[in-house]
Amino acid sequence: MVLEKKLADDGPSTVTPWSILLKRENHIVNQETLISSEDAGSLEAIKKSGLCYDPRMRFHATLNEVDDHPEDPRRVLRVFEAIRKAGYVSNTPSPADAFLRLPSREATLEELLRVHTPEMYEKIIKTELMSREDLANLEKISDSLYFNNESAFCARLACGSAIETCAAVVTGKVKNAFAVVRPPGHHAEPHKPGGFCLFNNVSVAARSMLQRYPDKVKRILIVDWDVHHGNGTQMAFYDDPNVLYISLHRYEQGRFYPGTVYGCAENCGEGAGLGRTVNIPWPCSGMGDGDYIYAFQRVVMPIAYEFQPDLVIISSGFDAAAGDHIGQCLVTPAAYAHMTQMLMGLADGKVFASLEGGYSLDAISVSALAVAQSLIGLPPGRLHMVYASRHAVETVDKVTEIQSQFWRCMRPKYISANPENAHVSRLHDIIRSYQAKKLFEDWKITNLPILRDSLSETFANQTLCSNDFFQKDVLVVLIHEAPLVLGDGKKDTNALSTSDSLLVDPGSLYIEWAMQQNFGLIDINIPEVVTGENKPYNMHEETKKLCTYIWDNYIELTSARNVFFVASGKAVEGIIHLIASRNVTKTVRCIVNFFGSEPLTGLKTASEDDLPGWYFRHSLVFVRSSDDCWKKPKKNKRRYGRLMQSEHDSATNMLEHHYRAVTQYFTHLLKKNDSS
Amino acid sequence: MVLEKKLADDGPSTVTPWSILLKRENHIVNQETLISSEDAGSLEAIKKSGLCYDPRMRFHATLNEVDDHPEDPRRVLRVFEAIRKAGYVSNTPSPADAFLRLPSREATLEELLRVHTPEMYEKIIKTELMSREDLANLEKISDSLYFNNESAFCARLACGSAIETCAAVVTGKVKNAFAVVRPPGHHAEPHKPGGFCLFNNVSVAARSMLQRYPDKVKRILIVDWDVHHGNGTQMAFYDDPNVLYISLHRYEQGRFYPGTVYGCAENCGEGAGLGRTVNIPWPCSGMGDGDYIYAFQRVVMPIAYEFQPDLVIISSGFDAAAGDHIGQCLVTPAAYAHMTQMLMGLADGKVFASLEGGYSLDAISVSALAVAQSLIGLPPGRLHMVYASRHAVETVDKVTEIQSQFWRCMRPKYISANPENAHVSRLHDIIRSYQAKKLFEDWKITNLPILRDSLSETFANQTLCSNDFFQKDVLVVLIHEAPLVLGDGKKDTNALSTSDSLLVDPGSLYIEWAMQQNFGLIDINIPEVVTGENKPYNMHEETKKLCTYIWDNYIELTSARNVFFVASGKAVEGIIHLIASRNVTKTVRCIVNFFGSEPLTGLKTASEDDLPGWYFRHSLVFVRSSDDCWKKPKKNKRRYGRLMQSEHDSATNMLEHHYRAVTQYFTHLLKKNDSS
Missing domain, CATH: 3.40.50.1820 (Alpha/Beta hydrolase fold, catalytic domain)
Known part of the structure; x- marks a missing residue:
């Protein structure tokens, strides 16, 4: 804890050689000892929210020293600092903190393989020992990825921390929690990383909860409000009836990253998972508070109430935030607070938010702070624009039409007919x-x-x-x-x-x-x-x-x-x-x-x-x-x-x-x- | 306070002669001294919810000793006891209490006249000195009312307590609050009492806030989930653009109490207040959680977000609760908790709930406890039935159709035509x-x-x-x-x-x-x-x-x-x-x-x-x-x-x-x- 504190105070730094030694120390984790008992803790503790942050997640950085990569190591520090400066958490834990600081740890191989293939795991682990040159070459042939020798460690740390923070919510150690982790995860598909993501933190955490706490967690809702479609998460649970994946994302007919039609409204899951994927694909940039609140009121919350999850996981990217040049949307901190507050009505309040994208250091700080404030029970701030745009109304109508096949709350129920048939007339x-x-x-x-x-x-x-x-x-x-x-x-x-x-x-x-x-x-x-x-x-x-x-x-x-x-x-x-x-x-x-x-x-x-x-x-x-x-x-x-x-x-x-x-x-x- | 404690411990009792003396003690109140400053209080205080309960409100009772009147003096005690036994408030205030106990007081003449006519005020005050026989005669000619010599005092006390508790929320002394008061108020019209209600507590409180805190409170949302239509409240604000009245009630084409068509969906306010009355009139008994949640998701919350109130007042009757023989509906404590939690997203969390009807002592206790738990920040419990009935869907559709004239969020926008016109065909x-x-x-x-x-x-x-x-x-x-x-x-x-x-x-x-x-x-x-x-x-x-x-x-x-x-x-x-x-x-x-x-x-x-x-x-x-x-x-x-x-x-x-x-x-x- 002393060392961790020191690192936090250091501010941004480059990779240090002792980090390799350090990380070995807790490489092997007995996950049972971390959450030692299933008890809900004292009355005081149950009122707290949990926060996980480990400054070692900065180690993952691009080798290109002149290039400011948007997935900047300072992202996690800035988010943590925003919450710390607001007085909700301190470097030396105190009972007056609104957040209980939760420990980080690396994900185990067993956990990662619950979502990812052994081949993919191998590919990422190999980078720990690769030469600078090989890493640079790998970056060139990868889909929006960079690597250094710390990348695999940071990815394991982000993923393991997500698992453990989520477990603290499930077991009642905290009422809800926020994992301030990087690299992000939602673009990482079962068989390949991509889009700044190495392991799919949220997916591995969700799978782990279903496995570790089968009595407590039968159904999980994942809400992904990162501005990009979470292709990796959708893929991981596409045929799983127990994990409902709802994503709001810029889509633009598949032109926006990840650049495929996989995040279209018509993709609703398959097999037993049919109806358990809900895509709300925005047709353009510039979507704002009114649009997100409309989608939440019309689609996300009604479906969530009908699904009755035991746990809510937020894939909480902040790249739809006002000020993010990649996302080019206009979501304010107040809207993030409102969306969090709405989700807190579900699953006995068991909400776990995990940081995904978001590339304006200022925007992610204020947005994450707003989420943190909702989690600790502060009322969400006032919204100034609560009208949905025509784009939002049309998108939500389309999603409603599609999802009405699977959800009783989605009305009207659409009946379709083919105008080409002889007995059908316009x-x-x-x-x-x-x-x-x-x-x-x-x-x-x-x-x-x-x-x-x-x-x-x-x-x-x-x-x-x-x-x-x-x-x-x-x-x-x-x-x-x-x-x-x-x-x-x-x-x-x-x-x-x-x-x-x-x-x-x-x-x-x-x-x-x-x-x-x-x-x-x-x-x-x-x-x-x-x-x-x-x-x-x-x-x-x-x-x-x-x-x-x-x-x-x-x-x-x-x-x-x-x-x-x-x-x-x-x-x-x-x-x-x-x-x-x-x-x-x-x-x-x-x-x-x-x-x-x-x-x-x-x-x-x-x-x-x-x-x-x-x-x-x-x-x-x-x-x-x-x-x-x-x-x-x-x-x-x-x-x-x-x-x-x-x-x-x-x-x-x-x-x-x-x-x-x-x-x-x-x-x-x-x-x-x-x-x- | 000692006396108050004693009374609380006494349990139900009949009217005692010293109550008349007692009430005189704080008859004249300088309202400015009660909330002495506009400051938000300490960080500790701002996290607390407020609770107002005064055992003297039991004094109002029917003179008929053999008749168990449903508006039973024990109602307020049972609600208070449920919250006390759960450990959220104690008879001797302690910093560990989740609720800060707020003082009661009588409403002043000036305050009451903000809603009621001098003639009506006189009529009620007169009962303080009437003979037993005259009171019995008055009861006979009144619309669902009874009186004793304490009735007027209790009515002033209920109303003043509602005002002061609401003010504590507005000024930030507490984050939100619950006034456990009786007699109830929402049937009391500006010019006449009725339906167990003498003064309209919620209406007087709302008017007082607009008057006392014009900078803080410009728009008030009143949500009335008492199973009966709040005819008094609707009437008080029917032409007021700054008070949005939303009521969910058993209606049955006007057959259910108050027995008129005043609570129909088509009544939307008038003049400047057009569109500021939203009636959700249930066609039958038996409405339950799924129906209320559906109405909240489809109508109440979207309109509330669009209205952007500065304060939310809940006319919190619990006669739609499962177990209430008058209401004959099926709302569970969990649903009351969810509705409260949803409303807490509005108005910077400034929510004030005031007790209205509810006649099963057990049902009101558990329901009020659920509201109290939401107010202090506990997550709402799980709902088991979240499907809306056909009756709810049809009612909500009709309300949507009507309200689409006034609210952008209500879609589709209805265009009407008269099939009798020559240029209109079926x-x-x-x-x-x-x-x-x-x-x-x-x-x-x-x-x-x-x-x-x-x-x-x-x-x-x-x-x-x-x-x-x-x-x-x-x-x-x-x-x-x-x-x-x-x-x-x-x-x-x-x-x-x-x-x-x-x-x-x-x-x-x-x-x-x-x-x-x-x-x-x-x-x-x-x-x-x-x-x-x-x-x-x-x-x-x-x-x-x-x-x-x-x-x-x-x-x-x-x-x-x-x-x-x-x-x-x-x-x-x-x-x-x-x-x-x-x-x-x-x-x-x-x-x-x-x-x-x-x-x-x-x-x-x-x-x-x-x-x-x-x-x-x-x-x-x-x-x-x-x-x-x-x-x-x-x-x-x-x-x-x-x-x-x-x-x-x-x-x-x-x-x-x-x-x-x-x-x-x-x-x-x-x-x-x-x-x-």
Whole structure:
């Protein structure tokens, strides 16, 4: 203990020759003597948390003296110092310490072989006696690894310390514990090291607990919040029903380290372990507190409660912390404290955190301190951002969908079907077919042929017209997205109650009005996806093409001297494009555009013939009140048309609620026309 | 303190005359002297939890000596004793106590008027000097209240103690606290007492904190897990944006006490307080740990994190506890500990619990002890049942739907539409219309007239037939529920992506097969709800009627000598009824029944003509492998038909996956028929 204290005070140092001697001293450990009894200790002791830190773990260092490797030997010292300076542990143990200092030791061969292959063990042990040159060569051919002659010792020490610290939690010597160890472990697979990791500390500790304390530990939850996927840990327990591995990590479709798709949401374990791997793969950097808390509330904690672990192990990397340049995420110390506090509700509070990655010395210090504070019972600090980003919501939804196969708490339960099967149809085809049938029955409205090759397939059944539109003086052209379908409120599965699900189609109000007035009508539906087509479909471009096609081939050739356009949502772009590219001013009386969630757009440039002026005089452009245009007035305002504020914020709602105003305005314009 | 100790040791007692003198001693309190400074206290003190208990609160008792009133004076003593016996507090305060004993005091008039009206205050104070007879009369005309001359004093004492204990948490004198007080408060409305409650302790405490500590306390969360709705508390803060009231309570459509619909999920606050009331109204008794944990994980904690309170107050009734005969729910001490632990993650750990109802002396003791243990930092015990019941899932879904208007974390966001509007259609009508159109186009299948009055409306568009079915030798009759519609995976709103939503209609496979074989066909769709009808629709009865109607009016009159039935889901009942009530054995070759989630049923009785034997020889009855019939074989097995085990568990899946087997079997039977 005296020597250990001395080392701690030394601060960072290089490898010293006596370390080799030193480490031999406790190479062989009788693990039974370390935790001498199964008793819970005194009332005073049970209230303490445990902390394991051994300055000898610094010995593992890169041989490259000019290169600052991110897996820096000072990492463990800085974490320990942060906790020591906060007054929770001292170099000379005292009863006033919140943490009980726990002894370190090396892992035994037997323990390591519970997870790793003998070949892998051999490969790492060999480095103890390798020459500098051989070590440098080995580094070159390895996957993100470096070695010196102390590496194997440090790896055994990190792993053995993790085991023993974890055992202190299981046996009740401490209520929970934190092992400040390096090298990290979660990338070390059973048969190969990688990603700065030599032995998989957490996996070996978990296996050892299941083996040593079969009565106390039947099920272990490992939560891995290191920013990287713990491929090694996932692999070690992929078919094990008794170890639930939950990882939150930057994934980016497998591009982020470890650079494979192994950490995808769809990988859920196999065999008896099916459903015992839960990957929450973030699609990008920049994930923060709101995202992690959301994932914990929606997925991690519900599944953890259902799993009912006897022990919780945190693979506690801090590279998702704000300030870590490798992780590039934004998790604050308060969020780490909250996640720890939530996990402390499980397993009778038996939580063991083991340091993994985290490469900003400042960020890991404050983050680890926050975890330590939660462990000793201090309330977690306040969070400032508790909203989940769209990325988090989408990821969590996907994980929920996948995990709903395995966990009762994950709802709704997803039923899947293959749209390629003959007896499976897409809802948007069904709805358009229904509309066509109904419009034909009610008003003899039929299909309008679209004969241009590139358009024909896409819009074949999407464009309808009244049977005599060619001869009418007044022509109403509706152009809109597919109508809204609202699923019913049942959330137990994704199977809808079709009697409670509703189709909301305000376009039908305009059609009915036009038919009752005996006007001509063209109704254009812009589909979001085209059934049966494999080529990419650019909705914006196709919509523009379609508008000019219909103008050139139909509208311009009709007898109509009064053309009215009503466009909504994404279809608005097509109309604005049409105004700019064709001479529509002679017959078009009015254009009504409903911007829903789309940003307000206008005519691109002021042309010589004052087209913006014409557009302004011949339009009603409905924009939601929350749009920026109401706060900061636009320049060249007229090119946006005559702006009307709408209290509704979707194009469907606007179509519905402004129906009377729009049709009355059309009627007014027609009367004015007649009288002039 | 000596006297107080004596009282505590006394156990339950009746009102003693000197209590009147005693209470005068500290009637006038300078509240500033009680918490003398804003300092957080020593490091030792900050780690302690606070406990307030004053045996004088027993003085409030019913005058009726033979009646054991559930709001029993011993309640507070039993709770205190449970915590004392566990060693967390002692009668003589000691530094080893986990709880710091906090002083009691009476609430001042000024404080009470922050919530209550002067008239109500007067009404209660008057009881101090009323005669026994007048008190008895008052009890008769009151809503679940009793009074003696000490009632007003006890009510002031309970309320003042709640205020002061809460202040000790806010100022940091203790980290959190528990006020073991009575009479309870949450039913006391601003203008009237009720439901055993005189003054609303928690509401007055909350208002006082906002007033006394405006810099420290800007937002308060009140979680009310008393089994009854806290109508008084909801009313006190209904328009207050700074106090979020969340209540979990037995509701039963307003039938459970307080017996109004005020605690319904739709009541969310008003004015500035809109969205600041969250009611989680259980539809029945028997709610347990899994239900409460589910509600906490899905609603309470996400909303609480988004609200970011500065203080959490628990209206901690224990009448939802297992063993409470009034509440009739099943919440265990472990669940109370978990809920407390979860809330301790909020507001820098500033949690104040105040006793409300709970009428089993044993249940409140163990439940309160569990809350106390969480407060002092002990890990919550293990839960044994963490699955939410269907009632909880449905209630939480409804609450989520409603609260999604106010809280970003509540997803999906619901969009509503009125099915009565002309431009709104029900999906099931759309789908049947689509199917009819497609079947006509593909196979000239048309509507089969159903002319009996009671059936005609219901099944008008639900029964189809091939145009020449009358003349065919082979007739296939399909009878099934509406096909499955799977909503797409987007969960941000209930608006479906229609291109990703799928209609799964395995019945179409059988139709196609029958048409290709040139057989006759009748296709019967059993709707779950009938559009446009207001009268109740009994699906089972209507289905039975329809099957016999079609038999009598069509099938029996056709030329078909080979009739095949394929029935699935709820439609199966109709076929079984038909076999029993008509002589079908002459022409029916085979009946295929797919039981989905429905319980297996068979022919009711063995008739003389061995109908069960005939059914057994002429049927295939598919039953999911998880059905009990595979474990415990049924008696009179033949009356269930020829049972076939299916690995699928919905009728739709069975229809789809056994399609080949069924149609091949039909072909085989027909060949056998031909050759015989």
